[in-house]
Amino acid sequence: MSRTQPAGTPLGDAFHVYDTTLRDGAQREGISYSIADKLAVARHLDALGVGFIEGGWPGALPKDTEFFARAAAGELELRHAVLVAFGSTRKAGTTAAKDPQVRALLDSQAPVVTLVAKSDRRHIERALRTDVAENCAMVSDTVSFLVGEGRRVFLDAEHFFDGYAYDPDTALRVLEAAATAGADVVVLCDTNGGMLPLGIAEVVTEVAARTGFRLGIHCQDDTGCAVANTVSAVQAGATHVQCTANGYGERTGNADLFPVVGNLVTKLGMPVLPEGALAELTRTAHALAEIANIAPDTHQPYVGASAFAHKAGLHASAIKVDPELYNHMDPVEVGNGQRILVTEMAGRASVELKGAELGLDLASRPDATEAVVATVKEREAAGWSFEAADASLELLMRAALGERESAPFTLESYRVITEHRADGEVVAEATVKVLVDGERMIATEEGNGPVNALDAALRAALAPFCPWLEDVELSDYKVRILSRAGSQEGHGTDAVTRVLVESTDRDGSWTTIGVHGNVVEASWLALVDALAYAAMRARRPAAGEETAEEVVAAR
Structure with a gap:
């Protein structure tokens, strides 16, 4: 493997970027992929240029079995990646050819199979309840059978680092059983995630020198070092890295694919993705977070919104x-x-x-x-936070510059009441009085809360004059209670309230802020900024426009 190849020259099979989001990543608490989700994730990973995509465990999970069946039927066309089926070695006391789990791996039609095997003698004896010789026979028999059936095989040596520290000879015997039977890569797994980078490097260097086998690395993130451990293993000679998108996985997760790839390409000069693919890193990370229904980590290295x-x-x-x-x-x-x-x-x-x-x-x-x-x-x-509300900040800046923006209205007054009815239903009613293009408009609307009612009434008053309002939606609403200035403690219902409103239209989203001792007034301030910003985006004619400063004053 060359570390001096020019950027944009793929390393090909000399280096493997292997993704296990659809199997190991799916073990994260809160993630439940549908088959359609799994197909979508695979397509995004393939478009990024990942070399191997582990699709799941066919035969063990019905959903994974169907995923491979649908992929084989043509629903998943891969341009860069190779699909991988994951499974275990045969059970003790039988043969690989007769083991239904091994047969399911063949039936998946995946060209590559990754087998998991115990490499810690304590796990072999206590969990599998067999001996080292039989465990190695299980590995050798299963690998040779699958290779004989035309499959490429990788071996995940589970608990390798713990096992190597406890009994290195047994851990190495498991690797040897796989490699001599035809496994292309033996992957050293930090299954419990307890290793640190220097320890990883020492073991990988030593194992490479003792065996000469092609080594891979699979790190969990229990010490917060999965990415560093993975990079350290590569620097020590590993040429196969197993990661998950956004670090999804069991407990605290796995090595995050995106910083691992970012580090390999930008810090070590290793072109492990196709030319031009690195620029898709952020988009892919966010797309996969959306599929997982997990908010993107804003502080994620390389791809987080706060990374730069x-x-x-x-x-x-x-x-x-x-x-x-x-x-x-x-x-x-x-x-x-x-x-x-x-x-x-x-x-x-x-x-x-x-x-x-x-x-x-x-x-x-x-x-x-x-x-x-x-x-x-x-x-x-006084409690405002403009880093969370770029739209309000832009209005403030434009007001300071004296720029005139589209002000949709001037406020005369608003009123909100909340009624708890005899049947237990709680309804809010809002009335707004505004001047729009010289006309006095009064509108009253109900809502499930005071802010919802106020928003509805304001929209009703503006609708005849602002056709662009149909495209504007209030997509999120956040409230935070702040302590009053000079106070060491919050005052509960008497405290200052900060409201953030996120709005969207066909072209994007924006966030505005309002702060006041009254939550309704704080909401009103944020709503007014949201509409002032929307009006600016709609590029209404200049005639009759009010400045953003005047909008603020009107509140």
Whole structure:
């Protein structure tokens, strides 16, 4: 394996990127893939350029058996990857040819089979209740049978590192039984996830020197070191890495595919993906999180939304001079982007960079920049959080620049009441009075809560004048109770409330914020910003528009 191949030159079979999201990753608490989900995950992984996709355990799980059947029937066309079936060696006291589990692996029609086998003598004797000789015979017989049937075989040596520390000779005998029977790769598994990088490197180096076998690595993340352990194993000579998307897996998870690949390509110069595929890393990570119905980890290395986000003013000042001063790489390489967060920690550089990110030239307007910095610091001291509400921040910046935006209305008043009816039903009713294009509009609507009712009433009042409103939806609503300024403790129902509203239209989403001692007023502030931003996105005619500053004043 060459570590000096030029970027964009795939290593091919010299190095394996092996994904086990559909089997090991599916063992994470809270994940339950349907067959359609499994097919979708496999397609995303294949598009990324993963070399091997472990589809599951046919014969043991009906869902996995059907997945392989549907894949074989043509529902899964792979361009880069090879589909792998996972299963165990034959049972003690029989032969591989007669073992129904082994037969199910053949019936899956997967061209590659990964077998799991015990390599820790304690597990062999206590869990399998057999001896080392029979365990090695189970490995050898199953591998040779599958190879004889035209399958390529990898062996996962379960509990290898613990077993090697306890009885190295037994652990090596299991590897030898697999390799001499025809297994292409023997994978050293840190099944309990208790290893650290230096220990991994020492064992991989020693085993490679003692056996000469092609080695793989499979790490769990119980010490938080799965990614580091995997990279360490590669540096010590492993040429096959087993990972899961976003680190999904049993307990604390597995080695995360995306930082593993990111490290191999950008830090070790190993082109383990097809040319151009690295730029799909972030998109793929988020797509697979969506299928798993798990929110993406914003702080995930390489692909997280915060992976290249900068908050401190000191960072922003340096980044303004050279982005590489506070980024370990160009985020574009992995399909991500740099973000500047404007908070109470921000200085002029942060505001100018954030403005540039939003398409606003604040660098040439020091007066506007200072006004934004001062307003942000003042409001954040009162509980606002603009790093979570880019749309409200952009409105604030445009107001400081004096830019005129589409203000959909001017508030006269609003009223909200909540009624608990005799039948137990609780209904909120809101009435809004607004001026729209010079006309006074009054609307009353009911909702399942005060914010829902207020939103409905406001929409009803604006609908005749704002056709773009049909595309705008309130997609998320978050409330947090804050302690009052100067207080060491929260005041419960008497505390300051922060509301974040996420809105969407056909082109994307945006978040706005409101803070007030009254939760309804805090919600109103966030709703008004949301509609002011939506109106700006809709690019209404300039005539009669109000500035974003006037919108804020109208609240």
